[in-house]
Amino acid sequence: MNILSKYDAAKVEDKWYKYWLENGYFHSEPDEREPYTIVIPPPNVTGVLHMGHMLNNTIQDVLIRRARLKGYNACWVPGTDHASIATEAKVVARLKEKGIKKSDLSREEFLEKAWEWTGEHGGIILEQLKKLGASCDWDRTKFTMDDDMSASVIKVFVDLYNKGLIYRGYRMVNWDPEARTTLSDEEVIHEERQGLLYYLAYDIEGEDEKVIIATTRPETILGDTAVCINPHDERYAHLKGKKAIVPICNRVIPIIEDEYVDMEFGTGCLKVTPAHDVNDKNLGDKHGLEVVDIFNEDASLNQHGLHYEGKDRFVVRKEIARELEEKGHLVKTETHINKVGTSERTKAVIEPRLSDQWFLRMEELAKPALKAVLEDEEIKLFPKKFENTYRHWMENIRDWNISRQLWWGQQVPAYYYGDGKEEFVVAENEEEALQLAREKSGKASLSSSDITRDPDVLDTWFSSWLWPMSVFGGILEPENKEIKYYYPTNDLVTGPDILFFWVARMIMAGYEYRNEKPFTNVYLTGLVRDSQRRKMSKSLGNSPDALKLISDYGADGVRVGLLLSSAAGNDLLFDEALCQQGKGFANKIWNAFRLVKGWEISDIPPAKVSEVAVRWYRSKLGQTLAEIEDHFAKYRISDALMATYKLIWDDFCSWFLEMVKPTYGMPISKKTYGEIIALFEENLKILHPFMPFLSEEIWQHMENRNRDEALVVATWPEPVKPDGSLLEGFSLMTEVVSGIRTVRKDKNIPFKDELELYTTGDGSDFAGDLDEVVKKLGNISGIHYDVEKVEGSVSFRVGASEYFIPVTGSVDVESEIRKLQEELSYIEGFLKSVRGKLSNERFVNNAPEKVVAVEKQKEADALAKIATIKESLSNLKNK
RNA sequence: GGGUCAUUAACUCAGUUGGUUUAGAGUGUCACCUUGACAGGGUGGAAGUCACUGGUUCGAGUCCAGUAUGACCCA
Known part of the structure; x- marks a missing residue:
């Protein structure tokens, strides 16, 4: 067989994905096995794959593939959401290009366009996930606007209304003037912006005096219905009970007193505009003020805007400032940085606005959700640090505005x-x-x-909060066998940015409708940033093209690249070099396979080295498997991958294969070969969740396998109890081999020249046949034990033993002495610190016996080592 | 303004209830190697006052307080 020396991911990935699909390995039906379920965080139906999705879905795929190998009935439900605002905005924009206004269409006509758009773009992202290797059960693909999903939403709305949890209220909401809809508090992003603070003089009725107020929004003065001062503010005490006159519109408004006013900010005198600021609304309610709304729904001014009617708020801000200046009301302006709410979707500046909306009461719903995470720990967050954030939000929860002035979504019933x-x-x-x-x-x-x-639709999150239930029909048919089998799901993998939007609300819905948690573990990934720590975004153009990455490095390479440095909850600084590392890893494993595959097999007895190598690697595998298990249990995916990486690269390729490798041109024992293949197979199983394509490709190359024998449905390795003393001996042995290599390097001795090795040890440091390994990997012709010293040799120490290699020609005495002295001073320093502890009475009296014993052992080891070094030094110096 | 979390090698991060050599990994870097699986490779090295200042303790990267810087959340 001719196998290429470079692994070509592009050639194999599509082939295996197709094979997996054809054989239905990803499909799950309820059966007698224990289920392991993940529901995908549904991406926007018209979205495209970005780095965040790649990271997120790679992690889910790792978890689900591992569960499948471990014998669970693994079910990963994919799907998309309808993303009300974003999708509607795109459809509106597209119509605009064709010269059509939304208002020209009927609701039905508009929805038809929206479905067209969804049909064209919907599902692209799911196809992209397939390229990544995502092993979702595609037969279960769901969309939040599917008939049954919509029916679930409507049913829940009616139910919550009947329970008195949903109500209609006239409230101050976040208004997006561009999308012309309200937003929930969570969809508003506060940004710092540089603006101006305008100092305006209002006349006092019947006096010559004026009062100066400071505002960032001069255009809203036309909606002013009071001026407010702090009752303790002596500067303004004389104004109590008087009235002020709003410039331009000349409205006469009361001067009220309230402790809410911050005396330090601006002039300590506040204009009150109840229609356009939530705090002002509270003041207005408290003091019974009039409400004057000056805006249209696109944030242009209405008739209360007088001669500014029809103009945009930001245009008016400039123009009214000029008019105020001309009329002598503008005292001064200062630059000022303030936080401005913007729409997450359209980026438009949010306008607080009073309107009739539907709200969901959250207080009662939040209680079991708070308890489940923080008290009972029925649901665990990884990393745990997010529990604080969760608590803070849940304890200060406010009612959820669930209506949107849009058409794309479930219409309020x-x-x-x-x-x-x-x-x-x-x-x-x-x-x-x-x-x-x-x-x-x-x-x-x-x-x-x-x-x-009611013309309004419901917030998209009001669909997705039901997701873990509704995908299994759990709302419409609460007793169906699927929901009973798959719910609660196991893991949820998502970003911390939607911990409240989505995660918390799913927990609430879960307890409300099934009286049970929706999932057990929540893995919160970090945000993907670029190497300069900037968030990846379309506008910055710093987000790499996901599919191009896959074609450049292979899906396996990209998966490894993403996982390598993504500890849970830590932001990932994405660097293409990491994908390169992943690709390099794939190539390494591929070549290990080429090596093994290239050996000639013969029915000869196994070499001693091979026998010990096999025993050692089995132990190493058992040890590493336990570590990997532990990492997974703690959701430390990148650590689990790194452990796998080192196992395969360092232990398997660099040590194991070098040990069992037959001499060039010689055959390998059939028995050994079989053992090597078996161990290679174990590696592939461990590797499979991370690199599914490469591992399946090699697996299928190893022998002809039938459909039931594909790696994707293989069985996770049995835990093997490691042989501790063998592992310990091996580790000492590697130090000896390293020592020999260092000597060769220092003395410029080529590997092909055989060397003799002498040691003061008696050969018990690494028992068994490990000395055979030293001979093979160090190209040593013989090892001589229990010697005292060897003239004309270079030495090194491992543990308590000293090793000598006689070298021909002159030994550089000076450099040998220097090296030994460096070693000596390190150990003496170490000894000093140990003795420092041991000579401290309080340490010896207070520390646990065990700790003291360890320190004593350290002292003894250090002393022994110092003795051998000193002896070597005196030998050298006597020359 | 209120809160949460971080700060360990050039970079990205571990460091698991305070004690296991005077701190580890991966990447990068440096030197050497035209080796028979792989140069996407091999071998060997260098590199850290654990942000700062105090405190608790026999003992602190680890616990406490404060300071600085940064990120995120909330108002």
């Missing part, structure tokens, strides 16, 4: 039969609504034309 505030009903469909409306209104004559459905 509320029906109005009159203009009164309470003249509506909530029902799953129109017939029921009509029935309820007749009852509630007492008008039996009401017909379907008398009721109107």
Whole structure:
């Protein structure tokens, strides 16, 4: 067989993915095995794969593939969400290009366009996940706007309304003037912006005096309905009970007093605009102020804006500042940095706005969710540090604004039969609504034309908070066998940025609807940043093209690259060099396979070296497997990968294969060969979750396998109890081999020249046949034990023994002495620190016996070592 | 403004209830190697006042307090 010396990922990846799909390895049905379930955090249906998705889904795939190998009934449910605002914004933009305004279309026509868009772009991201190797059960793919998913949402809305948890309220909400919808608090991003602080003079009614207020938003003065001072502020005491006059519109407004006013900020005198600021709204409610809303829904000014009517708020800010200056009301301006709320989706500056919205009461829902994470630990967050953030949010939770002034999404199932505030009903469909409306209104004559459905849709998160249940039909049919089998799911992998948006709400929904947690472990990944620590974003253009990375480094290479430095919850500084490392690793393993595959097999007895090598590697594998198990249990995925990396590269390739490698041109024992292949197979199983394609490719090359024997459905290695003394002896042995290599290097002795090795040891440091390994890897012709010293040799120490290698020609006495002296001073320093402890009475009296014993042992070892070094030194100096 | 978390080698990070050689890994770096699986390789080296200042302790990278810097969350 001719195997290429370079591993070509592109050639094999599509082939194996297709094979896995054809054989349905990823599909899961309930059976008698224990389930292991993950639901994907649904990406935006029209989105494309970015680095965050790659990281996130690689981790999920690692977990699910490992579970599959461990014999669980592994089920990873994929899907997408409808991303209400983002998708609607894209559809609106696309219509605009064609010269069509949203308002020109009926709701039905618009939705048709939105579905068209979804059809064109939907699922692209899922295809990209396949390139990454994601082993999702594609037969279960879900979309939050699927009929059954929407029905679940509506059912839950009606249920929560009937329980009194959903209510309609006239509140200050975050208004996105670009998308013309409200946003939840979590969708508002606060950014620091440089702005101006305007100092404005308001006349006092009936006085010559003026009062100066400071504001960042001069355009809102037209909505002012009071001026507020702090009752303890003596500077303004004389203004109490008087009235001020708003410039330009000349509205006469009261001067009120409230301790809310910060005397230090600005002039200590505040203008109050209840329609456009949440704090001002509170003040307004408290003091019974008038509310004057000056904005249209696109944040242009309405009739209260007088001659500014129809102009945008930011245009008006400039123009009104000029007018105020001309009229002598602008005292001065100062530069000022303030936090501005912006829309996560459209980036537009948020306008606080009063309107009728639907809200979900959170207080009761939050209680079991708080308890599950912080008290009962039924749900664990990895890393744990996020529990503080979780607690803070859950304890200060506010009602959730769930309505959006959009069309793309589930329409609020509320029906109005009159203009009164309470003249509506909530029902799953129109017939029921009509029935309820007749009852509630007492008008039996009401017909379907008398009721109107609320035009708003529900927040996308109001769909996705049900995700772990609704994907299994758990809302519509709570007793179906799928939900009973797969729920609660095992792990959830997501970013900390949606801990509240999504994770916390899923927990609430889980307890509300199943009285059970939705998942046990939540793994929070870090954000992917570039090497300068900037977030990856489209606008910066610093996000690499995911598919190009896969084609450059192979999916396996990219997976390894992403995982190598992504400890849970720590941001990942993405560097393509890491993918290169992954690709290099793939190539290394590939070549290890080429080596083994190239050997001629013969029915000869195994070499002694090979026998000890096999015994050692079995132990090493057992030891490393336990470490890997521990890392996975703690969700330390990158550590688990690094342990695997070192096992294969260092232990398997650098040590094991070098030990068993037959002399050039010679055959290998059939028995040994079989053992090597078996161990190689164990490596591949451990490797498979991280590098599924490469591992399957080699696995299938090893022998002809039938469908049931694919690596993807193989069995995870049995834990082997490691032989501790063998591992310990081996580790001493490697130091000896290293010592020999160093001597060769220092003395320029080529590897092909055989050397003799002498030692003061008696050969008990590494028992068994490890001395055979020293001979092979050091090219040593013979080892001589129990010698005292050897003239004309170079020496090194391992443990308590000294080793000598006679060298022809002159030994550089000076440099030998220098080296020994360096070694000596290190050990003497060490001894000093140990003795420092031992001579401290309080240490000896207070420290545990065990610790003291260890220190005494250290002292003894150091003393023995010092003695041998000193002896060597005196030998050298006597020359 | 309030809160949370971080700060260990040039870079990215471990360091698991305070004691296991005067701190480890990967990458990078330096020197050498035209080796028969792999130069995407091999061998060997150098590199750290564990942010700073105090404190607790027989003993602190690890615990406590403060300072500085940074990140994130909330208002």
